Amino acid sequence: MQINKERETKIEVEKKLILSELLAVSKASHAFNHSLNSLNETDREYEEQDRGIKNRLNPKELRKWNRLSRRKKETYRKQSRIPQSRELTTVSKSKLPTTGISEKAISNSKKSTAKGISKGISAGAGGVGSEALKRSANKFKEHLAGKEWERKNQENLRVLQIEENNHSENQTARAAGIATAVTTLVTGATSALAVLLVPTIIALVVMATVIAAVLGVTENQGSGAEAIVQVARQEYAMASRNIGGKKYKEWYDMNADWCAIFLSWCGKECGYIEQQIIPKTASVSNSRIWFKVRNQYHTKESGYKPKAGDFVYFENGMSHIGLVVSYDESKDQIETIEGNSGSSTGIPYHTASQVTNNLYSRKTSSISGFACPDYPENNSVEIPEPYGTVYSYMGWQTITSPSSKQYQLRETAGMRFDKDGFGIIDGRYVIACTTKFGQVGDYIDWTLANGEVIKTVVGDIKNQSDPGCNEYGHKDGACVVEFVVDKDSWYGTSKHPTSFHPEWRSRVVRSDKRGSFEVWKDLQIISQLSSCI
Incomplete structure (x- = not known):
C-alpha cells in the first residue's frame, strides 16, 4: 500500500510538472504570436506610409526612393516630423519563458517576418494622403534637386547664352564648309586665275548662307513626325528583347543613362540627325538647349499644346526625356514612349531599364516643357x-x-x-x-x-x-x-x-x-x- 501511495504521489507530481511545462509552452506561444502580430501591425503601418510617399513621386524619383535603405527612408520621415511607427521588434530569449521552443525556430521566424516587411515595402501601392507624408516626399525631392542641380542649371544657362550669341554664326557653319569645298575646285590653278575667282567664291558663300538661313527658319510640322513615332512604337513592341538599351548604347558608344540616346537613335532611323532636325546627344539638358536656340522649345507654363513627334522634358527635380506619340486635348493628357524607363532591378539603374509607354497629364509637376522638331513633309x-x-x-x-x-x-x-x-x-x-x-x-x-x-x-x-x-x-x-x-x-x-x-x-x-x-x-x-x- 505504501508503495502504491508513493507511486500515486510521484505520478501526481509528474502530472503537475507536465501541466506546468505545457502552460509555459502555451504562454511562450502566446507571447511569440503577440510579437508577430505586433510586427505585422508595424509592417502594415510602414507600408501605408511608404505608399503615401510613393504616390507623390514621379517615376524617376520613385526609382531612387525604392533604392533607399529603410533607415534612410526613416531619416526623411524624421526630418519631416512624421510620427514614427514602432521599430521592428527583436524577439529575444530573455522576453520568452523558458520552453522547449528552439532558438533556431525563433530566428527563422524573425528572418521570415523581416523579409515579409521588405517585400511589402517594395510592392506597396496607394497612400494615406496625410500632410506628414507630403512633407516627407517633398523633403526627398528637395534632396534630389539639391545644390548640384542648381549648379548644373546655372551652367546650362551660361551655355545657352553662349549658344544664343553664336546662333547666327552656327547657321553659316555648313555654308562655310561648302565654301571650303568650292575653294578646293581652284587648286592647281594659277594665282592670277585664283584672284579672279575670289569674287565668285564670295558670291557662293553668300548664296549658301542665304539658303542655309532659309532652311533654318522653315516651320513645317507636316506628317514627317509620323515616321519617328512609328519607329518608337516598333521599339516599344520589342522592348522585352532589349532590356538595358544595349543596341542604343552600342550605337552611341556610351554605357550610361540612355533616355536621350534612345530618341537620337529613333531620329537616326528616320534620317533626321543627318538633316539636322534633331540632335545626336546623350544629354537631356543639351537636347533642350539645342531646340531652344532654334526657337523650337516651349515651356509648360506657356500653355503649349504638344503634338505627336514632340519631345517632352522632365526636368523639375530630375533629368529625363520622352517622345510624345499622341495628345488628348479633351483630357489634357499626353501619351509617351520613353527609353531608360520602367521598373529596374539593375545596379546602376540603366542596365535593366527598358522602353515604356506611359500616360501623363500635361500639367504633371515634373514636366518642364516640350520641343517641336521641324519635321519635313513625309515623302x-x-x-x-x-x-x-x-x-x-x-x-x-x-x-x-x-x-x-x-x-x-x-x-x-x-x-x-x-x-x-x-x-x-x-x-x-x-x-x-x-x-x-x-x-x-x-x-x-x-x-x-x-x-x-x-x-x-x-x-x-x-x-x-x-x-x-x-x-x-x-x-x-x-x-x-x-x-x-x-x-x-x-x-x-x-x-x-x-x-x-x-x-x-x-x-x-x-x-x-x-x-x-x-x-x-x-x-x-x-x-x-x-x-x-
Missing part, C-alpha cells in the same frame, strides 16, 4: 498591286561615266560592300530605282507587306525609256528595287538578293524618303550654285 509613295513583287541586281562597277551623279556619289562615298557583296553607303544598301521614289543620294526606306523595312540609298536611276519599264520600275513595274552589288563576285553566279535575305520575300508596298547622304547634299548645292554663275 511617301504607296505602291499598288501588282508592282514590287521581284528584285534584280546590277554591278556597281558598271557605272563608268565620271560626269554622272551616280559615279560622283560612288567616288565620294567610296565603293564598299558587305560580306555578301551588297553595296553599302552609310550603313544602307545601295539600290537603283526610278525617279518616282527619289534622286541619286536620297535615303529611301522600303516597307514590305510582311512588315520588314529595307533601308537603302539611291545609287543609280532606272531608265524609264527602257522597254518594259514604267514609273514604278522594270518588268512592267514588277521590279521596283534593284540592288547594287559587287560585279566581280555576283555576275556569272546564281546569287539573288533573297538568297541572303529570305525575309525580303514579300511585296514592296511603300517607300519613304528619309533624307540624303550629307556629303552628297553639299556637293549638289555647290553644283547648283556654280550653274548660276
Whole structure:
C-alpha cells in the first residue's frame, strides 16, 4: 500500500510538472504570436506610409526612393516630423519563458517576418494622403534637386547664352564648309586665275548662307513626325528583347543613362540627325538647349499644346526625356514612349531599364516643357498591286561615266560592300530605282507587306525609256528595287538578293524618303550654285 501511495504521489507530481511545462509552452506561444502580430501591425503601418510617399513621386524619383535603405527612408520621415511607427521588434530569449521552443525556430521566424516587411515595402501601392507624408516626399525631392542641380542649371544657362550669341554664326557653319569645298575646285590653278575667282567664291558663300538661313527658319510640322513615332512604337513592341538599351548604347558608344540616346537613335532611323532636325546627344539638358536656340522649345507654363513627334522634358527635380506619340486635348493628357524607363532591378539603374509607354497629364509637376522638331513633309509613295513583287541586281562597277551623279556619289562615298557583296553607303544598301521614289543620294526606306523595312540609298536611276519599264520600275513595274552589288563576285553566279535575305520575300508596298547622304547634299548645292554663275 505504501508503495502504491508513493507511486500515486510521484505520478501526481509528474502530472503537475507536465501541466506546468505545457502552460509555459502555451504562454511562450502566446507571447511569440503577440510579437508577430505586433510586427505585422508595424509592417502594415510602414507600408501605408511608404505608399503615401510613393504616390507623390514621379517615376524617376520613385526609382531612387525604392533604392533607399529603410533607415534612410526613416531619416526623411524624421526630418519631416512624421510620427514614427514602432521599430521592428527583436524577439529575444530573455522576453520568452523558458520552453522547449528552439532558438533556431525563433530566428527563422524573425528572418521570415523581416523579409515579409521588405517585400511589402517594395510592392506597396496607394497612400494615406496625410500632410506628414507630403512633407516627407517633398523633403526627398528637395534632396534630389539639391545644390548640384542648381549648379548644373546655372551652367546650362551660361551655355545657352553662349549658344544664343553664336546662333547666327552656327547657321553659316555648313555654308562655310561648302565654301571650303568650292575653294578646293581652284587648286592647281594659277594665282592670277585664283584672284579672279575670289569674287565668285564670295558670291557662293553668300548664296549658301542665304539658303542655309532659309532652311533654318522653315516651320513645317507636316506628317514627317509620323515616321519617328512609328519607329518608337516598333521599339516599344520589342522592348522585352532589349532590356538595358544595349543596341542604343552600342550605337552611341556610351554605357550610361540612355533616355536621350534612345530618341537620337529613333531620329537616326528616320534620317533626321543627318538633316539636322534633331540632335545626336546623350544629354537631356543639351537636347533642350539645342531646340531652344532654334526657337523650337516651349515651356509648360506657356500653355503649349504638344503634338505627336514632340519631345517632352522632365526636368523639375530630375533629368529625363520622352517622345510624345499622341495628345488628348479633351483630357489634357499626353501619351509617351520613353527609353531608360520602367521598373529596374539593375545596379546602376540603366542596365535593366527598358522602353515604356506611359500616360501623363500635361500639367504633371515634373514636366518642364516640350520641343517641336521641324519635321519635313513625309515623302511617301504607296505602291499598288501588282508592282514590287521581284528584285534584280546590277554591278556597281558598271557605272563608268565620271560626269554622272551616280559615279560622283560612288567616288565620294567610296565603293564598299558587305560580306555578301551588297553595296553599302552609310550603313544602307545601295539600290537603283526610278525617279518616282527619289534622286541619286536620297535615303529611301522600303516597307514590305510582311512588315520588314529595307533601308537603302539611291545609287543609280532606272531608265524609264527602257522597254518594259514604267514609273514604278522594270518588268512592267514588277521590279521596283534593284540592288547594287559587287560585279566581280555576283555576275556569272546564281546569287539573288533573297538568297541572303529570305525575309525580303514579300511585296514592296511603300517607300519613304528619309533624307540624303550629307556629303552628297553639299556637293549638289555647290553644283547648283556654280550653274548660276
